[in-house]
Amino acid sequence: MPTTGPLLLLKKMREIMEQRITSQARLDKIVHLIAANMVAEVCSIYLAKAGGWLELFATEGLNKAAVHATRLKMGEGIVGDVALNGRPLNLSDAPAHPSFSYRAETGEDPYQSMLGVPITRSGRTLGVLAVQNRTHRHYGDEEVEALLTVAMILAEMVVSGSLGDLGEIDAGPRRDRPWRGSGASFCEGIAMGRAVLHEPRVKVEKLIADDPASERLRLDQAIVDLRNSLDALLAAEDHVITGETRDVLETYRMFADDRGWLLKLREAVFTGLTAEAAVERVQNDMRARMARQTDSHMLDRMHDLDDLANRMLRHLTGKSDTSAHELLPADTILFARTMGPAELLDYDRTKLRGLVLEEGSPTSHVAIVARALDIPLIGRIEGVIDQVEPGDWVIADGDSADVHIRPAHDVREAYRHKLALRAQRQAAFSAQRAQPAVTIDGERIKLMMNAGLIADLPHLEESGAEGIGLFRTELQFMISGEMPRLQNLVELYGAVLDNAAGRPVVFRTLDLGGDKVLPYVRPVSEENPAMGWRAIRVTLDRPALLRYQIRALLRAAKGRDLDLMFPMVAEVAEFSTAKALVQRELERLAKTKDQPPRKIRVGTMLEVPALAFQLPALLSMTDFISVGSNDLAQFLFASDRGNPRLGNRYDVLSAPMLNFLKLIVDGARSRGVPVTICGEMAGRPLEAMALIGLGFRSLSMAPASIGPVKQMLLSLNSGRLSTFMSELYGRSDHSLREYLKQFAINESVQI
Numbered sequence: 001m002p003t004t005g006p007l008l009l010l011k012k013m014r015e016i017m018e019q020r021i022t023s024q025a026r027l028d029k030i031v032h033l034i035a036a037n038m039v040a041e042v043c044s045i046y047l048a049k050a051g052g053w054l055e056l057f058a059t060e061g062l063n064k065a066a067v068h069a070t071r072l073k074m075g076e077g078i079v080g081d082v083a084l085n086g087r088p089l090n091l092s093d094a095p096a097h098p099s100f101s102y103r104a105e106t107g108e109d110p111y112q113s114m115l116g117v118p119i120t121r122s123g124r125t126l127g128v129l130a131v132q133n134r135t136h137r138h139y140g141d142e143e144v145e146a147l148l149t150v151a152m153i154l155a156e157m158v159v160s161g162s163l164g165d166l167g168e169i170d171a172g173p174r175r176d177r178p179w180r181g182s183g184a185s186f187c188e189g190i191a192m193g194r195a196v197l198h199e200p201r202v203k204v205e206k207l208i209a210d211d212p213a214s215e216r217l218r219l220d221q222a223i224v225d226l227r228n229s230l231d232a233l234l235a236a237e238d239h240v241i242t243g244e245t246r247d248v249l250e251t252y253r254m255f256a257d258d259r260g261w262l263l264k265l266r267e268a269v270f271t272g273l274t275a276e277a278a279v280e281r282v283q284n285d286m287r288a289r290m291a292r293q294t295d296s297h298m299l300d301r302m303h304d305l306d307d308l309a310n311r312m313l314r315h316l317t318g319k320s321d322t323s324a325h326e327l328l329p330a331d332t333i334l335f336a337r338t339m340g341p342a343e344l345l346d347y348d349r350t351k352l353r354g355l356v357l358e359e360g361s362p363t364s365h366v367a368i369v370a371r372a373l374d375i376p377l378i379g380r381i382e383g384v385i386d387q388v389e390p391g392d393w394v395i396a397d398g399d400s401a402d403v404h405i406r407p408a409h410d411v412r413e414a415y416r417h418k419l420a421l422r423a424q425r426q427a428a429f430s431a432q433r434a435q436p437a438v439t440i441d442g443e444r445i446k447l448m449m450n451a452g453l454i455a456d457l458p459h460l461e462e463s464g465a466e467g468i469g470l471f472r473t474e475l476q477f478m479i480s481g482e483m484p485r486l487q488n489l490v491e492l493y494g495a496v497l498d499n500a501a502g503r504p505v506v507f508r509t510l511d512l513g514g515d516k517v518l519p520y521v522r523p524v525s526e527e528n529p530a531m532g533w534r535a536i537r538v539t540l541d542r543p544a545l546l547r548y549q550i551r552a553l554l555r556a557a558k559g560r561d562l563d564l565m566f567p568m569v570a571e572v573a574e575f576s577t578a579k580a581l582v583q584r585e586l587e588r589l590a591k592t593k594d595q596p597p598r599k600i601r602v603g604t605m606l607e608v609p610a611l612a613f614q615l616p617a618l619l620s621m622t623d624f625i626s627v628g629s630n631d632l633a634q635f636l637f638a639s640d641r642g643n644p645r646l647g648n649r650y651d652v653l654s655a656p657m658l659n660f661l662k663l664i665v666d667g668a669r670s671r672g673v674p675v676t677i678c679g680e681m682a683g684r685p686l687e688a689m690a691l692i693g694l695g696f697r698s699l700s701m702a703p704a705s706i707g708p709v710k711q712m713l714l715s716l717n718s719g720r721l722s723t724f725m726s727e728l729y730g731r732s733d734h735s736l737r738e739y740l741k742q743f744a745i746n747e748s749v750q751i
Ligand code: PEP
Pocket: 470, 472, 511, 607, 627, 628, 629, 630, 631, 632, 678, 679, 680
């Protein structure tokens, strides 16, 4: 094969790289070589300096005195435009471009045409490589490609520090200094450990091909392998390849046939890069474009292509996908851009301490699973993946939503202290585990836990919960890739009851819709999903689904007690219709040989305010009430529970909410109907105190909250609190929190 054009350029580049010369001499030779190869009168390298400057580091053709003297602001002139936008500019009439700016010291006025390409790495611009000609000239695609390839090699020189003797270059995030970022907390708790990247970056060691022809073959083979491996994954009957993961894989499979992408890869190899360097080059372009992309749809697509390129790099370098799983440190803090729930469940839980995501939302499935596993999760930390190196020391603080990477000694010490205190508290809670939850004045409080996955069940024993006050059955439907089979559901519910070993379990029927979507059901687009077609509204419109679930519950109970309830009931009529379906299923069961439950109690969630205004009718037909304070507060205050801007707008410890809760608890108690509260508020000690003051005697919460709440109530005189609170209900303050806190302090209640 003849060594021409781009190939010759790279061959000569390699010779320059191998020479034992100073960095400046190397850059000078590179610009000289490019100018000669591209028949350009000028070739210049600009590199980024701190403060948003671009400095001329080497030039062929411009005034040499301008080297290390000429500086441009990012965005200034054509060079600045290329840097700012991270994309090449190919101009046959440069002075006509709106960004053109004339710099006398470089003596560049007679030059008409210009091609500038960004020197980028991981989506960050490190500089600009530019060529210029006196005449009007249009640079061909092959020339643009060749320049991009050289720019990639320059980027490698910058980040590897081999230009260090030319002064500090702003090489983007330095991965050797402490870094701290804030995001949103999706699961509380503090974790300290070592960083593991869910999708490790693959370092490309060799950029320039020894034998370009064989690199082309390697690339083609890698594309075939990639397609085959995706096909194999999609065909496998693997439980891990569930709905979301499958969607992603299918998208990848589609992109693996994307002609534009494949063409770009082949062009990059054609310039003389190794196959893996070609993938990285194309990926660099992608990342630079991602950094500027605001359309979330396009961004998703680019992320997918970026992930696909990563997969391909692993193929080419022989680094398998699972290496991270095998070498998992004992205290792993996992970093990912985003992740599906099944992928998280795939990691060894005994080694996983924390999870950090660039994206995510509190209601995302991975967040639900992280909470079930009690793994601190901090999400929405922009750019965190670029900051972290595998093996870095990390503190993931799910309480404050901060992530510290390579924290300074004093930060680490402060956290060690914090963790030690937590451990002490935890030990104190464990010591109280067997102690009955009784207030100072002898009120017995039932502490139950919320659950939704098999992974939650061990917490029953550890937390000392008296049972499961809320079993969110939709989680199982959400994390599996297809509609669970009846038999699977019977087994799952049976396992829950087995684990509960006689302790009560309240199963809540499917609360789907809104943001709780099933991967295998096309989501319905709604203006207000939280107030939309969700929960009982869906299951009453699709009674077969509800009956299917009830059938599984009845069969699983087999001679044991069964408690079940419905979510989002807004009116008594809905409750009676749902209850009638249970009756029909019971009648159906009676016709089979299956053993019926010993006793069945059918109750309702109370989380839609309207239902409270039918209390007498409701109380006459329900076996129990469970107040869902999350939704109740959302609807009472007309304040979206998922909107971070409204997160602290209204306080549940305020007169409207407490008065409303009082109405419910007084009503239920006067009729002797058991009432529980199972929203987040039940798990916070001060809020739980107020709930006891209101009259609640049964609270259901996340397992980790049981210790702190029990500690609180063991030091509480509920009678004195009720008397104190009776003065509060009529107040007009925004919040009653401070009064309640003061009560706790004065009475030495441990909140
Ligand atoms: C609630 O709304 O308070 C509740 C417990 O249900 P969920 O959080 O599942 O909507």
